[in-house]
Amino acid sequence: MSYDEVAMSLPATYQAHLKEKITLTDKVRDFVLELPCYGNDFEYEAGQFVLIKLPHPETGDELSRAYSIARAPQQGCELILNIEIIPDGRLTPLLDQVEVGEEIDVQGPFGYFKLKSPPEKSLVFVATSVGVAPLRAMIETVLNENPERKVALYFGVRSQEHIFYEKDFEELATKYGNFEFVLTLSQPAEGWEGSKGRVTAILPKIEFDSDTDFYLCGGKPMIDDAKKILLKKNIPEEQIYFEQFHL
Ligand SMILES: Cc1cc2nc3c(=O)[nH]c(=O)nc-3n(C[C@H](O)[C@H](O)[C@H](O)COP(=O)(O)OP(=O)(O)OC[C@H]3O[C@@H](n4cnc5c(N)ncnc54)[C@H](O)[C@@H]3O)c2cc1C
Structure with missing residues (x-):
């Protein structure tokens, strides 16, 4: 596969809108994101994750981290991510500063951690x-x-x-x-x-x-x-x- 073919087969990056930030504990939040899907559903399988991408505030370099989708697939383009803020982490303290209404780059879905068991198990x-x-x-x-x-x-x-x-x-x-x-x-x-x-x-x-x-x-x-x-x-x-x- 050529580099172009690999790039073409990667999932899309969306400018997601932070719709809600729910404080669950001192460090854990649910981030509710709305993706622009233009009438389609955001398709993923339970267990998959997305990448959140934020620019480093000083260098401008892209920081990218994986977050699992904390909700069964459903109609529409809303995602819930359940995220622990790591005080000395690079991305999560920045993410915690994003205000409701602002936009965040989200790429996905990715991952092979999916339900693989037959129904009788x-x-x-x-x-x-x-x-x-x-x-x-x-x-x-x-x-x-x-x-x-x-x-x-x-x-x-x-x-x-x-x-x-x-x-x-x-x-x-x-x-x-x-x-x-x-x-x-x-x-x-x-x-x-x-x-x-x-x-x-x-x-x-x-x-x-x-x-x-x-x-x-x-x-x-x-x-x-x-x-x-x-x-x-x-x-x-x-x-x-x-x-x-x-x-
Ligand atoms: C497939 C996948 C799915 C993931 N899904 C989620 C998710 O749904 N929710 C979520 O909060 N995180 C999830 N993570 C972890 C996430 O990608 C980041 O690693 C985490 O948020 C820390 O990022 P950071 O840049 O703030 O810290 P970094 O600067 O990357 O790391 C700082 C230090 O914190 C450690 N660390 C990272 N996470 C934790 C933690 N939870 N507890 C204790 N120490 C930690 C790291 O090992 C490192 O030593 C997932 C990781 C993978 C690989």
Whole structure:
């Protein structure tokens, strides 16, 4: 393939309009972006990501980072990105300064972290913090398509102040009887009566059906540990899918 052919096959870059910025915790926000799609839908699959591109304020160099789409595909051109602001990061503090109504370059969709399991399989999703973003899109998709499907989400954050999306997943668990939602805190403050410990401390205690597929998303330590635990439980490697966000 020539360079021109490669460039032609890349997804489009859009000037997206920042429609809403929802503060979920001190550091985590939902960025709601409206893409100019001229009557078409923005097509992607649950689990995929887009690139956000911002110019460096001093050098003008383009900074580009990947963000998973945190919502099941639907009609229209609105995207929700669930983003943690990293105080010493290069892009996220700049992104946090973008005001509602301003424009941001967005390219996509990209990525192969998609739902690959046949419909008869049970699904277990494991996330830490914003790693839940692509999993939320996948969970909404599978439950919309098959309300009877056996699906579980193990979601780990540090403490009470880091919790987000709890109500959304609890509502899904109420609506879909086969959806189990477990929120666990690795360092809960006093008074927490829910699950305690890292997601990877919970996984060894659970008996999984042999026909379960696993989708993991978060930082490298969680993914490495979760994979080790699942392999030790004799889950075949090909039943474990993962996306690593950072080192
Ligand atoms: C496929 C893919 C999808 C992604 N989807 C999302 C998403 O939906 N939401 C999201 O917030 N991020 C997501 N990321 C991470 C994102 O691309 C950036 O790496 C992150 O936002 C940090 O960018 P930055 O420029 O602010 O920090 P950088 O200057 O790139 O990094 C600063 C330091 O922070 C570390 N770091 C990065 N992210 C985290 C984190 N969450 N917690 C702790 N340390 C971190 C880096 O390893 C580095 O050491 C995704 C990454 C990939 C590869």
